[in-house]
Amino acid sequence: MRxxxxxxxxxxxxxxxALEQSANCSFTAVYDIDKSIKDTVGKDVQVFDSFEALAMSDxxxxxxxxxxxxxxxxxxxxxxxxxxxxxxxxxMASSLDECKKMLETARKxxxxxxxxxxxxxxxxxKTVREAIQSGDIGELSYIRAYGGHTGLSEFKAPWMYDKDIMGGGTMMDNGIHVLDLTQHLMGGVKSVYGFALTDIWKLDRSEDNGFALLRGNNGVVASLHSSWTEWKGYHFSIEAYGSKGMARAYYAPMMSTVITMEHKGGPKKTKRNFYLPAIFREKFKGWQTTVIQTFVDELDDFIALTNGKSEGAVIANAEDGYRAIEIVNGIYESSKTGSAVVLDENI
Ligand SMILES: NC(=O)c1ccc[n+]([C@@H]2O[C@H](COP(=O)([O-])OP(=O)(O)OC[C@H]3O[C@@H](n4cnc5c(N)ncnc54)[C@H](O)[C@@H]3O)[C@@H](O)[C@H]2O)c1
Structure with a gap:
């Protein structure tokens, strides 16, 4: 696909x-307001003067x-x-209204x-998803998720913590990844209760820490914390607890643990994975190597979806993107009112 x-x-x-590494994609067109990018892309990539021109081109x-x-x-x-x-x-966008317009256009x-x-x-x-889907950890009961980085020192530009551009603070930045993983693994969210704090960086409407309690459509509960005051640097973790065990993913460095118990109170079986190739690859060639690999996998799922093949694809569709923003907005509203927010059933 071009x-x-x-x-x-x-x-x-x-x-x-990622496009260059993918066997199924080619990089053929580009636009950026920064005109100097034309000297940094390959000769066979067509450089456009506006996004409208790129959008209308062949x-x-x-x-x-x-x-x-x-x-x-x-x-x-x-x-x-x-x-x-x-x-x-x-x-997906800075506001829920914007996400809705994008969703409606894609459908139309x-x-x-x-x-x-x-x-x-x-x-x-993948290990945690498989532990849930295979039934290895039994019936899913709750999820505990965390994502953090150091906040202000991490940002290359002020828009990255500007509420009017990002739509919020840490929850819209790094937190939205863990929030999406949570909604993905728990099978959809019904209601949200939360807190958004601005105590530490005191930014205009952009929270430095966000906390949420989510209730799923299926009764599963999740607790989530997103932070811009993680002094130890970027990391996230997500843990799924079921009737027969638990599964945990941690990054960085990448590792996972799955603990299962055949019967209540019986002996435990523990499987740990340290993903040594990923750890060494990142150490010598940077964290981007892991991100590239995930983008290549995402591209394969994307192409399958454009061909109407959604079975087995784990890609986040527009509805997932919309729901993520709806949940973040729910956290902000709940933090102001002190009440839980029930999400719209239909989108
Ligand atoms: N998936 C991830 O893990 C991940 C990580 C970082 C950032 N992001 C997201 O990617 C997006 C970009 O973030 P970034 O860190 O690359 O930012 P960046 O500032 O490094 O890059 C943004 C680019 O967009 C260009 N640009 C700005 N306004 C434009 C416009 N109106 N039209 C065309 N080009 C324009 C800039 O010149 C720049 O080249 C954001 O939505 C951000 O949240 C995702």
Whole structure:
């Protein structure tokens, strides 16, 4: 499949490497407001003067949007209306209204729209998903999730913590990945209760720590904490607890633990995995190597979806992207009112 890219910044450049490594994709079109990017892409990539021109061209079949979130709506709608399938980076957009318009356009145009929740493809996450789906840990009861980084020192630009651009603070930034993993593994969220704190960085409306209690459609409960004050550096973890055991994924470094018990109070069986190839690859070639691998897997799922093959695909679709923002907004509302927020049944 021929891909265009809008936004060639930090993550856009990692997207290009994934397109180059994927056996099923080629990188054929690009647009960025920064005109100097034309000297940094290959000669056979067509460089456009506007996202509208790229959207209307015949230079690609699908587009990856990797710009700040306040631009996602206009760019995604133009590409969908131009007949392109779209992968938009997380968060899907800065507001729920914008996500809704994107979702509706994809439905109207009958095009595939997915959201870049690439953590679903981390090897340790695959282990947890398999432990749940195989029934190894029994019936799922609750999930405990955490994601954090150091906050202000981590950001290359002020828009990255600007509420009007990002739509929020840590929950919209790193937290949304763990939130998506949580909704993905628990099978959908029904209600949310939460707190958003601005005590530490005292940013305008952008929380430095967010906490949530989620109740799933199936009764599963999840607790979630997202932080911009993780002094030890970037990491996340997610743990699923069932009637016969538990499964845990941790990053970084990548590791997983699955503990199972055939009968209540019986002996435990523990399986640990340290993903040594990933750990060494990251140590010598950087964390981007893991992200590239997840993007390549995501691209395969995306292409399958555009061909109507959703079986086995774990890619986050537009509904998942919408739900993630709805949950974050629910946390913000709950934090103000002190009450739980019930999500819309239909979207
Ligand atoms: N999947 C992940 O793990 C992950 C990681 C980091 C960032 N992201 C997301 O990717 C997106 C981009 O983040 P980034 O860190 O690469 O930012 P960045 O600032 O490094 O890059 C943004 C790029 O977009 C360009 N740009 C800005 N406004 C534009 C516009 N109106 N039209 C076209 N180009 C424009 C900039 O010139 C720049 O090249 C954000 O949505 C962010 O949340 C995802």
């Amino acid at each position: 891909f265009g890219l809008i936004g060639v910044g930090g993550i856009g450049r990692v997207r290009i490497k 230079a690609c079949d699908a587009v990856i949007i990797s710009t700040p979130p306040n631009f996602h709506l206009d760019q995604a709608v133009a590409c969908l209306e131009g007949g392109k399938h779209v992968i938009v980076e997380k968060p 145009e009958n095009k595939t729209l997915t959201v870049g929740f690439n953590h679903r493809y981390f090897d340790a996450i």
